[in-house]
Amino acid sequence: MQNPDSLQVLLNDPNLSADLKDIAQKVLNLQRISFDEGVLLYEKAELGYLGTLANYIRNAKHGDKTYFNRNFHIEPTNLCVYDCKFCSYSRLIKQRGEGWEYTMEEMLDIVKKYDNEPVTEVHIVGGVLPQYDVPFYAELFTRIKQHRPDLHVKALTPVEYHYIFKKAKIDYATGMQLMKDAGLESMPGGGAEIFHPEVRDLIAKDKCTGDQWLQIHEEWHKLGMRSNATMLYGHIEKYWHRVDHMERLRQLQDRTGGFQTFIPLKFRNQDNQMSDVPESTVLEDLRNYAIARIYLDNFDHIKAYWAMISRNTAQLSLNFGVDDIDGTLDDTTKIYSMAGAEEQHPAMSTKELVELIKQVGRHPIERDTLYNVVTDFKDHVFAEESKPKFYKLPVVN
Ligand code: SF4
Numbered sequence: 001m002q003n004p005d006s007l008q009v010l011l012n013d014p015n016l017s018a019d020l021k022d023i024a025q026k027v028l029n030l031q032r033i034s035f036d037e038g039v040l041l042y043e044k045a046e047l048g049y050l051g052t053l054a055n056y057i058r059n060a061k062h063g064d065k066t067y068f069n070r071n072f073h074i075e076p077t078n079l080c081v082y083d084c085k086f087c088s089y090s091r092l093i094k095q096r097g098e099g100w101e102y103t104m105e106e107m108l109d110i111v112k113k114y115d116n117e118p119v120t121e122v123h124i125v126g127g128v129l130p131q132y133d134v135p136f137y138a139e140l141f142t143r144i145k146q147h148r149p150d151l152h153v154k155a156l157t158p159v160e161y162h163y164i165f166k167k168a169k170i171d172y173a174t175g176m177q178l179m180k181d182a183g184l185e186s187m188p189g190g191g192a193e194i195f196h197p198e199v200r201d202l203i204a205k206d207k208c209t210g211d212q213w214l215q216i217h218e219e220w221h222k223l224g225m226r227s228n229a230t231m232l233y234g235h236i237e238k239y240w241h242r243v244d245h246m247e248r249l250r251q252l253q254d255r256t257g258g259f260q261t262f263i264p265l266k267f268r269n270q271d272n273q274m275s276d277v278p279e280s281t282v283l284e285d286l287r288n289y290a291i292a293r294i295y296l297d298n299f300d301h302i303k304a305y306w307a308m309i310s311r312n313t314a315q316l317s318l319n320f321g322v323d324d325i326d327g328t329l330d331d332t333t334k335i336y337s338m339a340g341a342e343e344q345h346p347a348m349s350t351k352e353l354v355e356l357i358k359q360v361g362r363h364p365i366e367r368d369t370l371y372n373v374v375t376d377f378k379d380h381v382f383a384e385e386s387k388p389k390f391y392k393l394p395v396v397n
Contacts, residue, residue, distance in 0.1 A: 004028060006052050020045060023294075027053045030060075032297050035247055041291045042239035047283060054290035054321030061300065062323045064363040067371065068353050071121040071327035074110050077101045080127030082159070084193075084204040085273040086235060090127045101129065104140060111144055111151070120368045121327070124155035125190055128207075132160070134168040134178065141183035152369040153183050157191035158216035162208035172219045180223055186369055187220055189228030189263050195245045199237045203274070210245075214252050221258025226370060228261045228303075233288055234280030235267040242288070246295045253298045260371065261301040261324060264288050266309055282313055286320045293321025301371070306348070306356070315360045324367075328353060351382045 010016060010024045023037050023045075033041075041050065079099040080090035102110075111122060122144065137160075141153050156179075165175035194200055195210025208216070217227050231245050246262075253259050266285055269275045280288070293302050303324040306314035314325045328348055348356070350366065354377045357364040364377040 004056075007056055010049060010052055016049070017044070020049060024049075024053060027056060027294060030297075033294060035243055038243035038246065038291065038295045039240050041294065042242065042287070045287070045291075047287055047290075050287055050290035050294070051320050054293040055319050057293050057297075058302070058318075058321045058323055064361065065323065065365050066318055066357045066362040067301070067324040067365050067367045068357070069121055069327040069367050069369065069374075070117075070119045070350065071123055072110075072114060072119055074102070074107050074122060074124045075126035076107060076124065076132055077127045077129050079129055081130070081163075082128060082204070082207045084207070086193075086203050086232065086267055088268065088270055088272040099127075101131075104136065104143070107140060108143055108147065111147060114151075115148070119151070119328075120374060121152045121154055123188060124153070125157060125160075125188055128160055128163050130167070132164070134164050134170070134175065137164065138178060138182035141179065145183035152185050154186045154188050154369055155184055157188060158213040159191035159207045161216050162212050172216050173222070176216065176219045176223060176225075180220075180225065184225075186225060186260075187217065187227035189230040189261070192230045192245070193232045194237045194241050195248050196237075196241045199241050202236065210248065214248060217258065218252060218256060221252075221256035226258055226260050228263060229259050229299075230263045230265050231292075232265045232267055234284065235274060235277050242291075243295065246292065250296055250298060253296075257298075259299055261303045262292055262296050262299045263303040263305065264292055265305070268308075282316075285309060285313060286316060289317050289322050290320040311356055315356060318357070318360055318362050325353070325357070350377075354380070354382075 007024055007028045011021055011028070013021075016024075019037075019040055023033055023041065026033055026037075077100060078089055079095075079101060080087070082090070084090070107124075114122075124140075137156065141155065144151060144153055161172070161175060161179070165172060168175070170178070191208065192210075192213055193204050195213065197210065200210055217229070220227055229249050231242065233242055249259065249262065264285075266280060267274070267277070269277055269279050289302060289304060296302070301324050302322050303326060304314050304317040304322045306325045309317070314322075318325075328350060354364040358377075366374040366377065368374055
């Protein structure tokens, strides 16, 4: 549980500056920190200080509980009409030979491969192409739910929704209602990048703006539905851009309460148009998780994608505000590996995930997408080794 003594030690430290003591006092009093204080944390606070504050908040909210889920991804295509500079994943339409475009039936076949597996979520996200439009996705969601009603459909980001709704000439509210009626149950957090146009116009110029991203989530929340939010950090943005990004999320969350989880995404520089930009250090990654935990007082969860930051850093992050390390994945996503992540075939069995969490003294909980407890693994003993299964996915050129 949270330990006020750890914060008291900070408050009594004669070497700690008055402004950082004020922030520690606010955390102890469960008060919100300001925009300027967020920037100050990035500019001035050391890792040990940030970890103490973030861990205090994390433990106050969740104790030692650490969440994961059993999921798989479908990435309909890696071709894209957009050309984001940081994207290692997409191939422009003119490079069609290097890509894949799944048909409806191929995507349903992927779902069917998990018929006898205890997965709870399918996460669908990929590039943007004209043939994947409103009728296509509505039919896909409907058919997945018809085939397996208990599988939670978490799909597409405002990047896709903005594109397909514009093409269909419908507004965001109408479009999100249509998607909900078709079977969509929640939205992942992607496509957020950095909201501020000063950065967004340089790295992701043509896709939906930061304001449009937020509007689509707001419409979704108004339907009583939940979603996540990400931030792509560690490239050309300044610290205040990160705080601006989180401030916009915090304000929307105050209005709707619809966000579940904030997921900082580390910029990776392999095989993209920003390969000359160095990647952030592990130290900076941990500082960033911690500041997110401190700043976003109205978000329940902070997630680290183990497949993106490595298993060891995911373990470390649990002491810097993170309480969720994502899912089993089953080697069904290429987004991280194509960007240069250490995990080239990301898949962990439930047993491996549980052990990863237990190794650092935390309490593993398998959750569903909406954070209902599926299995509490605190005292669970595994009867036999369950090895992850690898499925060969179809690739259409
Ligand atoms: S980040 Fe998404 S929208 Fe941008 S090019 Fe890559 S796949 Fe397309």
